[in-house]
Amino acid sequence: MAAPRVYKTEAVVLRQRRLGEADRILVIYTPALGKMDVKARGVRKTTSRMSGHLQPLTRCMLQLAQGHVSDVVAGCETLESFQPLRDDLDRLSRALYAAELIDRFVPERAHSYPTYRLLVETLRRLAGSDDPDTVLRFFEMRLVDQCGFRPELEVCSGCGSRIESEQNHFAPLSGGVVCRGCVAALAGARVLSLNALKVLRVLQRESYNDVARVRMDGAMADEVERHLRSYIVSVLERDLNAASFIERLRREGAGHAVEV
């Protein structure tokens, strides 16, 4: 039997772009149907009854009608709007980063319940009072894991020998940690302190609640972020747009606000 002409699904709106006079193409992520493009007609008009429910980073229930190229939104209702995200630029930029990662990592129309749940939980944590950077590190590690790019943190990715409790190196292109003996032969490897390795292992193995209990100072958080970021960039073979915006906010927030 053919798929029904109109069907319902839950979805998180990842991003949107304008189309024609008043329409938008939305990239949505659904638990059963994966990532897909849908068309939302007339949502740029102020009288649209749907536009408020279809903003990026909203979890909503959609009614979709099959279309020629992409399906068309026939109705929608907000389930969760993650409002605190929208009132804080730091949290918003991180949530957009999470949405961008999902958009880049997951294939179109491939169901993935765990990854969908990970995204929703991450948005909830970012909208709550959790430390946004810890939330993001946990999200990054779980996402690469679920997408089949689990980094090797137990044995050397060069020679396969056990990693010793000492300062090692992290080589994104080799897929994980490398020992002292192998590092010379590898390009792009960077020093990985023992503590950062421990944090990475906690991120990989433990639940979010355990991860949230780990206390990190600024330098350690930076190191962990740098290694994970370099790993993700090497898997995706491209830079992440939202990451540079987060960087910019940090830079401007730290120094004098602005040079006029």
Added chain:
Amino acid sequence: MNESTPATAAPLARLIDELYKLPGIGPKSAQRLAYYLLRMPAVEAQSLASAIVEVKERITFCAICQNVTEIDPCGICTDSQRDRTIVCVVEEPLDIMAIERTQSYRGLHHVLHGAISPIDGIGPEDLKISELLNRLRSGEVKEIILATNPNLEGEATAMYLTRLLRPLGVRITRLARGLPVGGDLEYADDVTLSRALEGRMES
């Protein structure tokens, strides 16, 4: 779309190709428009062609407000009747037209030419923000109205600008959000409704 058969004369095929580049125009629309232009009186076709050329030659951006204009600085920026202490910041030149239509705003404008969209790689450096900061230097401006679109990108832009401008000591306001005229309460999303409740007024 250059698979057009030799049955189409070369100049016509070229016109179809050019029309096809326009937004919202598909192959069939391009053909229909081209044949319509072909049958048009020569005078009208001339006038359309010269209008296109003229717009490219004569329209520039106002050095002050970044709006599209024929004379630089633009009519609004040079109008002595307008309140020079208020600047309304919008995303696109079309937004100025919308605000001017209301006839209830007598201040100046500033066009950003876009909105921050980190996920698409559009950052603050791609907008006319440094030009806005330059305008604030003289101290003449007392209030900035952030009139970016009430969607995610517009909100992000407004929050970024608020952060950037607050240390400068100008008053920063944001357009109110609420229910659209002609809309139904039952269809309002919770964000809009809660903002409408927050911004309720004595009646």
